[in-house]
Amino acid sequence: MIELSGVSRTFDGRSGRVEALRGIDLNVTAGEFVAVLGRSGCGKSTLLRLIAGLLPVSEGRITVAGTPITKPRRDIAMLFQRPALLPWRTVLDNVLLPVEMFGWKRARHRDRARQLLDLAGLGGFEKRLPHELSGGMQQRVSLCRSLISEPRVMLMDEPFSALDALTREELSGELQRVHMTSGATVVFVTHSIDEAVLLADRVVVLSPRPGRIRKVVDVHIPRPRTLGRNAHLADVARVSADLHELLMERDLPATVGAEGR
Numbered sequence: 001m002i003e004l005s006g007v008s009r010t011f012d013g014r015s016g017r018v019e020a021l022r023g024i025d026l027n028v029t030a031g032e033f034v035a036v037l038g039r040s041g042c043g044k045s046t047l048l049r050l051i052a053g054l055l056p057v058s059e060g061r062i063t064v065a066g067t068p069i070t071k072p073r074r075d076i077a078m079l080f081q082r083p084a085l086l087p088w089r090t091v092l093d094n095v096l097l098p099v100e101m102f103g104w105k106r107a108r109h110r111d112r113a114r115q116l117l118d119l120a121g122l123g124g125f126e127k128r129l130p131h132e133l134s135g136g137m138q139q140r141v142s143l144c145r146s147l148i149s150e151p152r153v154m155l156m157d158e159p160f161s162a163l164d165a166l167t168r169e170e171l172s173g174e175l176q177r178v179h180m181t182s183g184a185t186v187v188f189v190t191h192s193i194d195e196a197v198l199l200a201d202r203v204v205v206l207s208p209r210p211g212r213i214r215k216v217v218d219v220h221i222p223r224p225r226t227l228g229r230n231a232h233l234a235d236v237a238r239v240s241a242d243l244h245e246l247l248m249e250r251d252l253p254a255t256v257g258a259e260g261r
Helices: 045-053 091-095 098-103 106-119 134-148 167-184 193-199 233-248
Strands: 001-011 015-030 033-039 059-064 076-079 153-156 185-190 204-205 213-218
Touching: 001 045, 015 045, 015 213, 033 045, 033 193, 045 059, 045 076, 045 153, 045 185, 059 134, 076 106, 076 134, 091 098, 091 106, 091 134, 098 106, 106 134, 106 167, 134 167, 134 213, 185 193, 204 233
Parallel strands: 033 185, 033 204, 076 153, 153 185
Antiparallel strands: 001 015, 001 059, 204 213
């Protein structure tokens, strides 16, 4: 579904050129949930914006369903750290916002919006305004808004980072349920090891800047997953420990192994 071949991204900064990502090769299959994990500043969010078509690649190529990504597309939805709901619109109207932007008929999508809200545990809150909701509930509305256009691909940039630990775990469970129901392909950026293990089929670990793929770790743990007591807690702990060790590894100096570059 998503293919990245030799993707690099360089920015022009005040002190010169900054290499954010270097030589990213990655394939994400249809319906897969892939988490991108790494330290702050390693290029995780940049990678997501490249896939979304919000930034151009400096080198390499990105395709979704075989089509090169050169600009944002309707079949690719992106969820940011903040809900960014319109304060004067009700919950239902916020979810239906993409429908209006795309010029679709509201009546045809209203039932779908209500179904999504029910799925996210927000049934009965359709007429509430954003300020009447908790932060976690607002992020659920944002998730429903992303799903209303039935995207092939969902890109999520640390959407739960501003929430408390219990709310994050609760929303992780909701996201697992939504993903299993919708079948969308998800790329989820996080700096939380626990979050990556709870959600992903595979975890892509990036090195410090310039971000390169250090390793891709498979997560063979049945769903749904939790951090509480369950039969697979030992497996969750083992994968988390492996990822922690990868993140703690130090890179070799840039001059080592640079022959041929």
